[in-house]
Amino acid sequence: MTQNIEAQGLLxxxxxxxxxxxLVDALLQQAEISGFTSSKVNGHGTVRGDAATLSIVEQVTGRQQRVQFMMHANIVDLKNLVSSLKSTFRSTDIHYILMPILEC
Known part of the structure; x- marks a missing residue:
């Protein structure tokens, strides 16, 4: 049995x-994704290896407050979304990971 399912990804x-x-406003306007989750997370480490960009509190505690968004959709749509976000949020500290999904 052959399935014609487009490759899915997790962003x-x-x-x-x-x-x-x-970012919530921007993601809610995306027709390609049916929804997303968000949560408060802590980032540990430095910003691109530069501890000077961390506040004193962040340097002492070893963590930065961050918000994490997760969504899954067609990989092509997610790649297009990443391109759009790179343009819209140019010069901001957004980190992203896009990976394929084997099953969902």
Missing amino acids: ILIVPPSLEES
Whole structure:
């Protein structure tokens, strides 16, 4: 039996709390995704290896507050979404991971 199912992917976005509302608004406008989840998370480490960009509190505690968004959809649609977000949120501290889904 052959299934003609488009490849699905999982997109994870990790953003500073200051971008949360703007990103929620942007994601809600995307017809290609049916929904997404968000949660408060902590980032550990430095920003691109530069500890000077961390606040004193972040340097002492070893963590930064972040918001994580997760969504799954067709991989092609997710790649297009990433391109759009890169353009819209240029020069912001957004980290993303896009990976294939074997089953969902």
